[in-house]
Amino acid sequence: MTLVEASVIARVETGGPALPQERRLVTAIPGPRSQELLARKADAVAAGVGTTIPVAVVAAGGGVVVDADGNSLIDLGSGIAVTGVGNAHPRVVEAVVAQLAAFTHTCFTVAPYEGYVAVAERLNALTPGDHAKRSALFNSGAEAVENAVKIARRFTGRQAVVAFDHAYHGRTNLTMGLTAKNIPYKSGFGPFAPEVYRAPMSYPLRDGGLTGSEAAARAITQIEKQVGAENLAAILIEPIQGEGGFIVPAPGFLPALADWARANDVVFIADEVQTGFARTGAWFASEHEGLVPDLVVTAKGIAGGLPLSAVTGRADIMDAAMPGGLGGTYGGNPLACAAALATIDAYEHDGLIERAQRIGDLLHDRLGRLAADDPRIGEVRGRGAMVAIELVDPETGAPDAALTAKVVAHAHANGVVLLNCGTYGNVIRFLPPLTIPDELLLDGLGVIADGLAAA
Incomplete structure (x- = not known):
C-alpha cells in the first residue's frame, strides 16, 4: 500500500x-x-x-x-x-466525490446546472456591499482578472486600466502587463497588451512616511496627468499585495482611491485572489477598511484546491457584457463548484x-x-x-x-x-x-x- x-x-x-x-x-x-x-x-x-x-x-x-x-x-x-x-x-472530499458520481462536465454555457448558480449566490452574499450583484465563474485568478477588465471596459466604453507598483495579477498576456515584476514573470514574453498604466503604491516601509491619504493623492495626480479619468475604465489593486511583498497600504489609501474612482465613473476592482476567503481574518481584505469595490476578483482559497475563480460585482456593471460575451469551456466546472460550496461551508462552520x-x-x-x-x-x-x-x-x-x-x-x-x-x-x-x-x-x-x- x-x-x-x-x-x-x-x-x-x-x-x-x-x-x-x-x-x-x-x-x-x-x-x-x-x-x-x-x-x-x-x-x-x-x-x-x-x-x-x-x-x-x-x-x-x-x-x-x-x-x-x-x-x-x-x-x-x-x-x-x-x-x-x-x-x-472531509467536507470538500465528500462533496466532490458525490458530484463526480453524478457528472463531471456539461459546460455551463451549453447546459447549466445548480452548482454554478449556487456558488454565484454565495459569492453575491459574501462579498462586500449590500447592492444587487452578479457573478461569473472562471478557472484561474489570471483569467478572472482579464474578465474583470473586459467587463469594466464594456461598461465604461473606455480602454485604459491602472495597476500599481509591486502588483502581481497573473501570467497571461494582459495580466503580465498588469504585473510589475519583470523576472521571472515578464522577461522575454512581450509585447504586452496596450492601455495598461502604473501608479505608485502606498508602501509604508519605503515611501518616506506618507500617510494613506498623501500616498493616494500622489497616485491620483499621476493617473490624472498621465492617463486622464475620461480615458480610464478601471483601477485594479490588491488590498494587500501578494507576490509584490505582502505590502499593506497605509490606512486611508484604498478608500481614497475608491472614492476618486466612483466620483469619476471609473470601475474599482479589488483583486482578492490571494487575500480572499478568511485569509486575512475577514472574509475579504477589503473589509478591514470598509471598502466596497465595484468588482471583486477571487480564486485560490475559493474551492479547497480545485481550480475555480470568479468575478463578482455590481449588477449593472456585470450585466454590461452581451450574452455569450463571458464564459469558457471549463469555467465553473461542476466538481470545482461542489468543492467551493463545501469550502465556503467549512470557512463558516469550522x-x-x-x-x-x-x-x-x-x-x-x-x-x-x-x-x-x-x-x-x-x-x-x-x-x-x-x-x-x-x-x-x-x-x-x-x-x-x-x-x-x-x-x-x-x-x-x-x-x-x-x-x-x-x-x-x-x-x-x-x-x-x-x-x-x-x-x-x-x-x-x-x-x-x-x-x-x-x-
Whole structure:
C-alpha cells in the first residue's frame, strides 16, 4: 500500500485528517524517491515550470505535507494561499466525490446546472456591499482578472486600466502587463497588451512616511496627468499585495482611491485572489477598511484546491457584457463548484475566520519578538494568516535578497515549506493552512528563527 492509499483510507475511516501533525525528517531533503521524481521532471516537464522545494508530495492535511520518502514537512505556504481549509478537507472530499458520481462536465454555457448558480449566490452574499450583484465563474485568478477588465471596459466604453507598483495579477498576456515584476514573470514574453498604466503604491516601509491619504493623492495626480479619468475604465489593486511583498497600504489609501474612482465613473476592482476567503481574518481584505469595490476578483482559497475563480460585482456593471460575451469551456466546472460550496461551508462552520485571527496573533507575536532582537528584520506586516517579514541591511535599509534565500533554504532543508516574495526578493511570507495546530506553527517559526541565527 502506498502512502497516498493509506492516507485516503485513514481519512475515510476517521472523517478527518489522519496525518500526524508533526515535523519529521527521515532523510535529507530531497530524499532518494523525491530525487527520482525530480529527475523524471527534468526529462518530461518544460524547464520554465520551476519548483520551490525539491520534494515529491504524496499526502497532505492539517498543517503538513508528506513526501515520497516519508518526511513530514510543516506547510507554511498552503499551495500559495489555496488550501485555507486544509488539504483534502472531509467536507470538500465528500462533496466532490458525490458530484463526480453524478457528472463531471456539461459546460455551463451549453447546459447549466445548480452548482454554478449556487456558488454565484454565495459569492453575491459574501462579498462586500449590500447592492444587487452578479457573478461569473472562471478557472484561474489570471483569467478572472482579464474578465474583470473586459467587463469594466464594456461598461465604461473606455480602454485604459491602472495597476500599481509591486502588483502581481497573473501570467497571461494582459495580466503580465498588469504585473510589475519583470523576472521571472515578464522577461522575454512581450509585447504586452496596450492601455495598461502604473501608479505608485502606498508602501509604508519605503515611501518616506506618507500617510494613506498623501500616498493616494500622489497616485491620483499621476493617473490624472498621465492617463486622464475620461480615458480610464478601471483601477485594479490588491488590498494587500501578494507576490509584490505582502505590502499593506497605509490606512486611508484604498478608500481614497475608491472614492476618486466612483466620483469619476471609473470601475474599482479589488483583486482578492490571494487575500480572499478568511485569509486575512475577514472574509475579504477589503473589509478591514470598509471598502466596497465595484468588482471583486477571487480564486485560490475559493474551492479547497480545485481550480475555480470568479468575478463578482455590481449588477449593472456585470450585466454590461452581451450574452455569450463571458464564459469558457471549463469555467465553473461542476466538481470545482461542489468543492467551493463545501469550502465556503467549512470557512463558516469550522470557525476559520477566527482561526486566521489567532494565527495572525501568533505570527505577529513570535516574529515581532524576533524583529526586536534582529535589525535585519526591517518590518513585520500583514493581517490574519497573511504575514511577512522584510529582510534588510540593518545599516542602509536596503533589501537583502541573499539573506532571504539563505533563510528559505535553511527552512526547506529542515522540513518547512516556506515561500519568499517581493519585488526585491527580500520578503518571507507566511501563509499556513488555517487548520494548522498552534504547536506546529510555532515549531515552523522556530526553524525560521534558527535559519536567521545561522545566516
